[in-house]
Amino acid sequence: MHIHRRPGWNRPESEVTPREWVMGRRALIGAGAMLALPTPGRAQLGAVPPLPPHTRNDRYPAGRALTAEREATTYNNFYEFGSHKGIWREAQRMPRRPWRLAVDGLVETPREFDIDELIRLMPIEERIYRLRCVEAWAMTVPWSGFPLKALMDLVRPLGSARYVAFQTAALPAVMPGLRQSWFPWPHMEGCTIAEAAHELTFMAIGMYGQPLPAQNGGPIRVLFPWKYGFKSGKSLVRITFQEQRPATFWATVQPQEYGFWANVNPAVPHPRWSQATERLLGTQERVPTVIWNGYGEWVADLYRGLEGERLFA
Numbered sequence: 001m002h003i004h005r006r007p008g009w010n011r012p013e014s015e016v017t018p019r020e021w022v023m024g025r026r027a028l029i030g031a032g033a034m035l036a037l038p039t040p041g042r043a044q045l046g047a048v049p050p051l052p053p054h055t056r057n058d059r060y061p062a063g064r065a066l067t068a069e070r071e072a073t074t075y076n077n078f079y080e081f082g083s084h085k086g087i088w089r090e091a092q093r094m095p096r097r098p099w100r101l102a103v104d105g106l107v108e109t110p111r112e113f114d115i116d117e118l119i120r121l122m123p124i125e126e127r128i129y130r131l132r133c134v135e136a137w138a139m140t141v142p143w144s145g146f147p148l149k150a151l152m153d154l155v156r157p158l159g160s161a162r163y164v165a166f167q168t169a170a171l172p173a174v175m176p177g178l179r180q181s182w183f184p185w186p187h188m189e190g191c192t193i194a195e196a197a198h199e200l201t202f203m204a205i206g207m208y209g210q211p212l213p214a215q216n217g218g219p220i221r222v223l224f225p226w227k228y229g230f231k232s233g234k235s236l237v238r239i240t241f242q243e244q245r246p247a248t249f250w251a252t253v254q255p256q257e258y259g260f261w262a263n264v265n266p267a268v269p270h271p272r273w274s275q276a277t278e279r280l281l282g283t284q285e286r287v288p289t290v291i292w293n294g295y296g297e298w299v300a301d302l303y304r305g306l307e308g309e310r311l312f313a
């Protein structure tokens with residue numbers, strides 16, 4: 001599908017006032033300075049530009065109806081903003097511009113990108129992916145972004161790089177969750193170099209044709225659609241290529257319950273609940289969970305020879 005864009009001078013009203021201000025307007029009462037009206041014809045300080053034109057890649061059929069945008073953007077896990085599902089309100093206070101993403105460690109050319117420069121450099125496309133949370137809810141979302149492999153081709157990891165670490169922003173002024181000092185902030189996630197280079201591993205910069213909202217990990221997050229959602233770290237500021245397996249957030253907090261691999265498998269229950277089924281956000285329908293979240297034909301081969309690992313927790 002082609003995402004139709006109007007010429008620059010013909011903006012729909014919804015884009016004149018940045019969309020998230022409209023959505024989050026109640027949450028913003030009191031955030032005085034941010035509510036200045038946009039000046040027509042001038043870039044708004046901190047404003048997020050629309051996504052560049054791009055088309056949908058249909059190679060990975062989701063096999064499910066899309067989740068309503070409102071459900072996907074108002075029922076979230078983002079512990080930096082709090083440990084409840086309604087953090088989208090708090091998240092509106094996080095500025096998504098300017099934003100820098102460092103890509104460093106064992107690479108030929110470490111770089112720090114301005115997010116808009118990175119978006120210009122990358123092959124942006126839309127993909128519909130399922131996301132299955134370890135808590136047994138799921139959604140199906142049209143994400144815009146680029147394969148992590150395209151970024152790897154730019155910085156060229158060295159042969160000694162075996163793992164990739166993903167670091168989330170830690171902004172105490174706008175993230176009340178950081179006061180929960182027993183959590184090991186900043187939030188880190190990780191994967192192997194083979195998982196990072198896999199064609200399904202996607203860096204999302206948008207959803208539903210719009211820039212990625214803060215509550216869903218804007219301006220940039222990683223997605224591993226065959227793994228439990230907690231692997232898909234949000235609002236990234238650093239991607240590091242390294243020799244050692246990174247200590248990851250949930251595996252540090254609760255190692256008995258959450259591991260490094262976290263691949264979806266309905267036959268391996270969480271210690272406190274079954275993973276056999278999942279609840280679809282919006283319709284609340286309960287459907288069977290599928291191994292590798294349905295992406296087995298693409299990813300199962302990644303794990304040959306690793307059967308001794310705790311692949312499904």
Ligand code: MTE
Pocket residue numbers: 072075076077078079080131132133134168187215216217228229230231232233234235
């Ligand atoms: N990333 C950060 N930095 N902090 C988080 O709390 N939660 C994870 C993941 N990424 C989380 C995170 C979990 S548990 C899930 S299920 C998904 O984000 C939820 O993504 P969504 O809010 O876009 O549905």
